[in-house]
Amino acid sequence: MIRFASACQAIAAAAGTNEKVRLLAEYLTTLGDADLVAATRFFTGNPFAARDRRTLSVGVKSILRAARRVWDFDEAKLSAAYRTFGDLGAAVGSLAGAPRTPTLFVDRLAPATLDALFGDIADAAGKNASKRREAGLERIFRACEEPLAATYVIKIVTGDLRIGLREGFVLDAIARAFDAPPAAIRRGLMACGDAGEVALAAKHATLDDLRVLYGTPIGFMLASPIAYGESYEALGGETWIVEDKYDGIRAQAHVTGGEARLFSRRLNDVTRSYPEIAAALARSPNAIYDGEIVAMVDGRVQPFRRLQARLQRKTVDDDLVAGVPLAYVIFDLLALGEDLLIDEPLVRRRERLAQTIQSNATLVLAPFDRIEVVVAADVNGRFETARARGNEGLMIKRADSPYAPGRRGKWWYKLKRELTTLDVVVIAVEWGHGRRAKVLSDLTFAVRDGGRLLAIGKAYSGLTDAEIESLTQWFLAHRLPADQRRPKARASEIPVEPSIVLEVAFDVVAESDLHESGFALRFPRIVRIRDDKPPEEIDTLERVREIYREMLEREG
Numbered sequence: 001m002i003r004f005a006s007a008c009q010a011i012a013a014a015a016g017t018n019e020k021v022r023l024l025a026e027y028l029t030t031l032g033d034a035d036l037v038a039a040t041r042f043f044t045g046n047p048f049a050a051r052d053r054r055t056l057s058v059g060v061k062s063i064l065r066a067a068r069r070v071w072d073f074d075e076a077k078l079s080a081a082y083r084t085f086g087d088l089g090a091a092v093g094s095l096a097g098a099p100r101t102p103t104l105f106v107d108r109l110a111p112a113t114l115d116a117l118f119g120d121i122a123d124a125a126g127k128n129a130s131k132r133r134e135a136g137l138e139r140i141f142r143a144c145e146e147p148l149a150a151t152y153v154i155k156i157v158t159g160d161l162r163i164g165l166r167e168g169f170v171l172d173a174i175a176r177a178f179d180a181p182p183a184a185i186r187r188g189l190m191a192c193g194d195a196g197e198v199a200l201a202a203k204h205a206t207l208d209d210l211r212v213l214y215g216t217p218i219g220f221m222l223a224s225p226i227a228y229g230e231s232y233e234a235l236g237g238e239t240w241i242v243e244d245k246y247d248g249i250r251a252q253a254h255v256t257g258g259e260a261r262l263f264s265r266r267l268n269d270v271t272r273s274y275p276e277i278a279a280a281l282a283r284s285p286n287a288i289y290d291g292e293i294v295a296m297v298d299g300r301v302q303p304f305r306r307l308q309a310r311l312q313r314k315t316v317d318d319d320l321v322a323g324v325p326l327a328y329v330i331f332d333l334l335a336l337g338e339d340l341l342i343d344e345p346l347v348r349r350r351e352r353l354a355q356t357i358q359s360n361a362t363l364v365l366a367p368f369d370r371i372e373v374v375v376a377a378d379v380n381g382r383f384e385t386a387r388a389r390g391n392e393g394l395m396i397k398r399a400d401s402p403y404a405p406g407r408r409g410k411w412w413y414k415l416k417r418e419l420t421t422l423d424v425v426v427i428a429v430e431w432g433h434g435r436r437a438k439v440l441s442d443l444t445f446a447v448r449d450g451g452r453l454l455a456i457g458k459a460y461s462g463l464t465d466a467e468i469e470s471l472t473q474w475f476l477a478h479r480l481p482a483d484q485r486r487p488k489a490r491a492s493e494i495p496v497e498p499s500i501v502l503e504v505a506f507d508v509v510a511e512s513d514l515h516e517s518g519f520a521l522r523f524p525r526i527v528r529i530r531d532d533k534p535p536e537e538i539d540t541l542e543r544v545r546e547i548y549r550e551m552l553e554r555e556g
């Protein structure tokens with residue numbers, strides 16, 4: 001492990017991604033097969049492969065107890081070291097010396113042996129499981145040749161190497177190390193869900209043999225919001241597939257050998273919550289589908305609230321199944337048999353989908369249209385029709401788009417009316433950029449929590465030039481002293497009297513430590529200035545928590 005740890009050190013110290021990737025590639029080429037598989041996984045920041053559902057289940061306390069049995073340092077020293085490094089691995093590493101009771105027989109710790117020892121820890125179950133997990137850790141620590149190895153072992157255990165390498169860079173390094181096409185590497189990872197296996201296949205030039213791994217969810221492709229309007233410039237010059245946006249629960253279905261499993265947007269297995277859908281899918285050929293689970297009566301999608309009774313149910317009885325009839329509206333095909341289709345253009349995937357499955361009461365192929373030339377009036381007309389059918393709006397997807405797992409980009413757009421908005425108050429402002437350099441156009445806004453105002457986001461768009469101009473005058477006249485800045489303010493923020501109330505629309509709420517509220521809004525847009533509302537009546541942190549909870553529920 002010392003070589004692994006030294007490689008990590010060198011990568012952490014390297015300036016620039018290119019150099020980091022080069023160093024990692026160089027290290028990977030020096031490894032034997034088993035170490036290559038394990039080390040590559042560790043570089044993605046995890047003890048196990050992405051597809052592997054096992055976890056180590058050891059907390060900080062266990063790590064420390066095991067470490068102290070090996071190295072015997074006192075708590076005060078550890079706290080001081082932790083304050084210095086801000087990282088448990090580095091802190092323990094700085095205190096680790098020779099083990100206080102040397103052991104005669106230890107494994108030489110290499111990535112592959114560490115992988116095996118991690119396996120023992122993850123497999124520990126039953127009454128003494130946590131003791132056994134701790135003993136496993138102790139054994140690993142004793143086998144660390146040098147403190148630096150312990151540092152990186154702990155970093156892997158806690159799930160963060162902190163060497164500035166994202167998964168994408170690890171994949172680039174594999175490509176570079178073994179002279180393999182990056183696209184084939186990415187595809188291989190999608191297929192098998194294990195960066196270690198992909199590295200090995202790249203080394204032996206067998207990437208084409210990696211097969212679709214059923215039962216391991218693939219990241220969901222996401223859409224960017226697009227505003228309902230009079231022109232759709234973002235859609236110019238391309239061919240699009242337009243379909244309804246269904247208001248339900250996104251689900252990826254894996255069918256193999258007559259058995260179906262369903263995964264939620266958070267990649268949890270939710271098969272048991274939707275037994276009738278799993279049963280209907282079981283008759284399909286081996287395939288991976290993407291779609292939306294909705295409540296449906298006589299072919300008509302029901303409002304989302306009808307689904308609520310079925311959300312996150314562990315057990316579902318017949319009454320519940322009969323009470324809320326569900327359908328799975330399928331809009332994508334990610335794999336068919338042994339073929340991974342995510343690199344095929346969407347139109348082709350839709351064709352194959354139509355050849356694979358026929359609509360019935362429970363499985364519904366999402367109808368779609370192909371649009372060669374985008375005319376705003378036509379898009380808006382389709383939007384209204386989708387709404388009249390009880391759906392949320394439209395999805396507009398590029399006909400030639402691949403399925404880009406986990407990505408939100410310019411391939412898929414969603415067009416819906418803002419359903420959730422928050423009323424917030426502006427607490428600070430900043431000068432804009434470019435055309436807006438002379439106006440205070442960047443607004444930081446807050447929600448209320450009792451008597452406090454807590455920042456939750458910044459908005460840059462949605463107001464007219466005239467509105468921004470007159471607000472700028474008002475802000476300049478109502479500045480507050482700099483010492484009234486919020487704790488997390490940027491230096492360029494000017495605090496202002498909390499008086500201007502805005503209604504902001506947004507895409508999703510996310511937990512974030514960027515702002516004092518502990519939340520951040522994605523894609524916030526100002527819908528209007530609410531002159532009619534006093535700042536005392538703006539939305540509360542509790543309301544934000546509610547919206548967040550509901551979103552988590554939907555994502556399963």
Ligand code: AMP
Pocket residue numbers: 222223243244245246247248249250292331366395414507
């Ligand atoms: P939103 O929940 O507003 O971020 O919108 C994105 C979500 O729309 C996706 O995660 C899906 O759950 C859902 N959705 C509904 N209909 C479709 C569709 N036809 N294609 C893709 N996603 C859809």
